[in-house]
Amino acid sequence: MKILTLGTLLICFMFTSCSDDDNTTPLLEVASKTVSNLNAPQVGGRGQAISGEFTKFNFATGQSTTSDTDWDIAFRGTSIIVNGGTSLGTTDEPVRTGIAAAYIESGTLASVTEVDLSLLTQDSANGYAINGWYSLDTTTYILSALAGKIIVVKTHDGNYAKLEILSYYKDLDTSKESRYYTFNYVYQPNEGVTTF
Amino acid sequence: MHFITKLLIMKHIFILAVLNSSFYLAHAQGSVNDTTKVKQLEEVVITATRTIRQLSSLPLPVQIISEQEIKNSNSLRLNDILSEQTGLISVPNFIGGEGVQLQGLSSQYTLILIDGLPLIGRSAGTLDLRRVAVGNIKQIEIVKGASSSLYGSEALGGIINIITDKPKNGFNGDINYRLGTFNTNDLSTSINYKKHKLGVHTFFNRYSSDGYDLTENDDLNTVESFSNYTLDTKVTYDFSEATNLFVLGKYFTQNQDYVASSALKGESDINEWNTHLKLNHKYSKKWGSYFEFYATRYKTKDYLNNENGSRYSSNHYNQLLIHPETQVTFNPNDKNSFIGGIGFNHETLDRTDFTTKPEFNSPFIYAQYDGNPTEKLNVILGARFDDNNKYKSQFSPKVALRYELNKKIAIKGSIGYGFKAPDFRQLYFDFTNATAGITVLGYNAVTDAIPQLQAQGEIASIIVPISEFEGSLNPENSVSINFGIDYKLSSNLKFSLNVFRNNINDLIDSRVIAYKTNGQKIFSYYNVNKVYTQGLEINASWKPINQLKFSGGYQLLIAKDKDVESAFKNGKMYARESPSSPSFQLKKDDYFGLYNRSRHMANLKLFYTISKWNLDTNIRGTYRSKYGLFDSNGNDTLDTHDIFVNGYAIFDLAVNKTVYKNYGLGFGIDNLFDFKDTQNISNITGQIIYGKLNIKF
Numbered sequence: 001m002k003i004l005t006l007g008t009l010l011i012c013f014m015f016t017s018c019s020d021d022d023n024t025t026p027l028l029e030v031a032s033k034t035v036s037n038l039n040a041p042q043v044g045g046r047g048q049a050i051s052g053e054f055t056k057f058n059f060a061t062g063q064s065t066t067s068d069t070d071w072d073i074a075f076r077g078t079s080i081i082v083n084g085g086t087s088l089g090t091t092d093e094p095v096r097t098g099i100a101a102a103y104i105e106s107g108t109l110a111s112v113t114e115v116d117l118s119l120l121t122q123d124s125a126n127g128y129a130i131n132g133w134y135s136l137d138t139t140t141y142i143l144s145a146l147a148g149k150i151i152v153v154k155t156h157d158g159n160y161a162k163l164e165i166l167s168y169y170k171d172l173d174t175s176k177e178s179r180y181y182t183f184n185y186v187y188q189p190n191e192g193v194t195t196f
Numbered sequence: 197m198h199f200i201t202k203l204l205i206m207k208h209i210f211i212l213a214v215l216n217s218s219f220y221l222a223h224a225q226g227s228v229n230d231t232t233k234v235k236q237l238e239e240v241v242i243t244a245t246r247t248i249r250q251l252s253s254l255p256l257p258v259q260i261i262s263e264q265e266i267k268n269s270n271s272l273r274l275n276d277i278l279s280e281q282t283g284l285i286s287v288p289n290f291i292g293g294e295g296v297q298l299q300g301l302s303s304q305y306t307l308i309l310i311d312g313l314p315l316i317g318r319s320a321g322t323l324d325l326r327r328v329a330v331g332n333i334k335q336i337e338i339v340k341g342a343s344s345s346l347y348g349s350e351a352l353g354g355i356i357n358i359i360t361d362k363p364k365n366g367f368n369g370d371i372n373y374r375l376g377t378f379n380t381n382d383l384s385t386s387i388n389y390k391k392h393k394l395g396v397h398t399f400f401n402r403y404s405s406d407g408y409d410l411t412e413n414d415d416l417n418t419v420e421s422f423s424n425y426t427l428d429t430k431v432t433y434d435f436s437e438a439t440n441l442f443v444l445g446k447y448f449t450q451n452q453d454y455v456a457s458s459a460l461k462g463e464s465d466i467n468e469w470n471t472h473l474k475l476n477h478k479y480s481k482k483w484g485s486y487f488e489f490y491a492t493r494y495k496t497k498d499y500l501n502n503e504n505g506s507r508y509s510s511n512h513y514n515q516l517l518i519h520p521e522t523q524v525t526f527n528p529n530d531k532n533s534f535i536g537g538i539g540f541n542h543e544t545l546d547r548t549d550f551t552t553k554p555e556f557n558s559p560f561i562y563a564q565y566d567g568n569p570t571e572k573l574n575v576i577l578g579a580r581f582d583d584n585n586k587y588k589s590q591f592s593p594k595v596a597l598r599y600e601l602n603k604k605i606a607i608k609g610s611i612g613y614g615f616k617a618p619d620f621r622q623l624y625f626d627f628t629n630a631t632a633g634i635t636v637l638g639y640n641a642v643t644d645a646i647p648q649l650q651a652q653g654e655i656a657s658i659i660v661p662i663s664e665f666e667g668s669l670n671p672e673n674s675v676s677i678n679f680g681i682d683y684k685l686s687s688n689l690k691f692s693l694n695v696f697r698n699n700i701n702d703l704i705d706s707r708v709i710a711y712k713t714n715g716q717k718i719f720s721y722y723n724v725n726k727v728y729t730q731g732l733e734i735n736a737s738w739k740p741i742n743q744l745k746f747s748g749g750y751q752l753l754i755a756k757d758k759d760v761e762s763a764f765k766n767g768k769m770y771a772r773e774s775p776s777s778p779s780f781q782l783k784k785d786d787y788f789g790l791y792n793r794s795r796h797m798a799n800l801k802l803f804y805t806i807s808k809w810n811l812d813t814n815i816r817g818t819y820r821s822k823y824g825l826f827d828s829n830g831n832d833t834l835d836t837h838d839i840f841v842n843g844y845a846i847f848d849l850a851v852n853k854t855v856y857k858n859y860g861l862g863f864g865i866d867n868l869f870d871f872k873d874t875q876n877i878s879n880i881t882g883q884i885i886y887g888k889l890n891i892k893f
Contacts, residue, residue, distance in 0.1 A: 147830035148770020167776035
């Protein structure tokens with residue numbers, strides 16, 4: 001897994017750089033990054049019971065992690081879970097230890113600029129918070145990430161991030177192996193800030 | 197029989213009553229010698245009103261295809277000839293059947309009748325038109341717009357009624373043989389006998405082909421080799437001038453290779469029979485009635501074997517329809533006619549992947565008034581009520597008006613309700629795909645199947661509560677509006693224009709209702725979509741001289757899903773430039789519409805007769821503009837940035853020559869310029885060359 005910095009989005013909040021007598025610490029930079037080929041294997045599927053470790057991801061570090069607690073979202077096959085709420089009950093699903101939540105908003109990564117707190121949902125026994133991000137061609141069985149589905153995430157420790165899944169295939173090539181996520185994301189490192 | 201009895205009943209159409217059987221004969225034979233006679237007569241249709249009506253005076257949009265046109269075009273199967281008509285297109289579905297799209301509605305919304313009675317046996321909604329041989333067809337009648345007021349379920353987009361040959365006076369017959377590309381053999385023969393009271397007509401057809409392959413790099417053929425047989429026998433008996441009997445028996449059987457991969461091979465079979473008995477009686481000049489009993493069964497079987505000969509899979513499908521009906525006709529005077537009918541549909545299905553052997557019982561009643569309050573105004577009012585044990589009862593009204601502005605111009609309009617009952621699959625399916633692991637449940641199967649799966653510990657979560665499945669699924673329904681103008685410049689030059697709109701509600705779609713512990717989804721059906729189709733249709737025909745006829749047609753079509761359209765309007769739709777590039781927002785005008793709909797369709801035909809050589813020749817062209825088959829940019833809808841199938845035109849050429857009066861020789865090239873799009877269009881094979889021989893006795 002490699003991480004690229006695509007470009008940076010500098011958020012200039014009121015007074016941050018202009019006022020001399022401002023005591024607040026300057027806000028951290030909000031950057032748009034890409035995660036490529038994050039492997040999310042699973043065992044089973046296609047009629048067989050699904051199991052296997054989820055591949056966990058932490059937005060603050062921009063890295064996958066094996067930590068039991070410091071993860072925000074995790075991937076296994078097409079399933080995406082958040083570190084908040086309760087398990088759906090499938091085999092090998094990790095215990096939720098954080099306060100993570102998520103929802104899907106229509107838009108482009110740039111056009112989603114604010115978190116709508118009222119929409120945030122956690123995983124539960126009735127289903128995952130992140131659902132319906134892809135479509136499956138029933139003749140070719142090629143899976144594609146739906147356009148304009150921006151996943152807005154509250155991280156396990158209460159910060160916010162947004163991401164757009166681009167591909168489910170290795171090197172963005174649908175003829176190669178599946179269960180390799182590539183996505184663009186923006187992490188808001190400043191605590192409590194709900195804008196991007 | 198249909199024809200003759202109706203002729204007897206409908207005295208008020210004086211021209212027909214007077215000409216009665218002589219008209220019938222001229223029309224039915226349709227041979228070269230008779231054409232001039234036929235042309236002088238008004239064309240008549242039976243489908244639009246269930247009474248014999250002059251085509252030109254109808255307030256509804258109706259097209260007919262004559263026997264002559266079918267013969268001159270050297271068509272073999274129903275799809276060949278239908279797809280040459282304005283606004284109709286033969287569309288292959290994903291399992292290989294070919295159905296008809298009409299006014300932008302897909303094939304499950306068009307009722308297909310033979311002599312007024314429905315064909316059954318649809319797979320995934322498609323009634324495969326290739327099942328129907330055209331060799332014994334006298335006329336095809338196409339009524340556009342919802343017609344459930346007379347025909348009930350499925351007559352949502354329109355009706356296609358195939359009128360077949362009936363016994364006529366004399367003893368005669370013919371043999372036809374056609375051999376063409378792909379070793380396609382078509383042999384048919386008909387024998388006709390009628391003397392005094394008894395008439396018999398038999399038609400036999402054998403049709404076979406080696407099939408064809410458009411994609412060379414796999415083990416499958418696009419169409420595997422097959423052979424099929426049709427046998428159709430009718431007996432008529434006239435007890436008296438006023439009473440007659442008609443009996444039909446028809447049988448169709450097909451055997452086809454079934455290949456799933458290099459290792460999995462087998463066969464598939466279709467067996468279908470139809471029986472029809474109809475007793476007509478005319479009580480007086482004003483009153484008449486008939487009773488009919490119709491039964492049909494459609495059965496399929498298929499299997500696949502492994503290389504070692506062991507059975508890999510097998511499927512069966514067995515549908516039965518029993519339909520008794522009685523109709524009464526009352527014609528108080530020349531200007532008014534009433535019909536009323538009552539009947540019953542009993543339908544059962546036994547097939548693989550069903551929870552039960554479901555049974556539909558549906559009594560129905562209908563009535564229609566057809567009258568001319570003034571010389572220039574024609575009014576049709578009709579309504580039908582269909583009760584059913586498995587879904588909501590339906591009331592289907594219809595109104596149609598035609599007003600003659602003057603001898604040349606008439607305006608007409610109609611509005612009607614149409615519905616399509618949920619099919620057995622949407623109600624009773626209980627299917628789990630062995631490879632993908634997806635389960636699909638019919639609406640009525642959910643309340644039993646889900647608790648059962650729960651008890652077995654297979655359900656992880658329920659998305660849609662079972663309580664939502666305690667009601668009943670609504671039939672898909674529509675209100676259709678047609679408005680048209682007929683303009684007859686002269687007896688040789690005619691135009692007609694029809695503007696249409698179909699508003700369809702409660703379209704049935706599938707959605708995820710639960711997740712299984714194995715991570716897979718369970719789907720079921722629900723009423724959701726609202727779609728509309730609208731457009732206009734223009735038809736023109738011109739006969740500059742007796743030997744030459746031009747005809748042309750054009751259809752403009754816009755077919756859209758209302759919810760998707762408003763999502764585009766509200767800026768909620770996105771797409772990707774390439775499959776894995778970031779999304780961008782689509783504009784309102786980027787919505788193209790439903791899949792597999794072409795905005796423009798057109799046809800142009802030229803028929804030319806060279807009398808001194810006894811030669812009939814024609815060239816026919818059809819065009820359809822670009823259309824989309826699937827989403828290619830990540831939004832599950834068709835927008836202008838998607839990949840489209842390019843528009844195309846196909847030209848067919850046919851030449852037929854009569855020698856020594858009773859012998860005919862034919863030659864033709866279908867798809868003259870060898871058009872193919874192997875990736876997108878599975879039913880266009882490229883150029884087909886054939887020769888034909890015809891003997892009459």
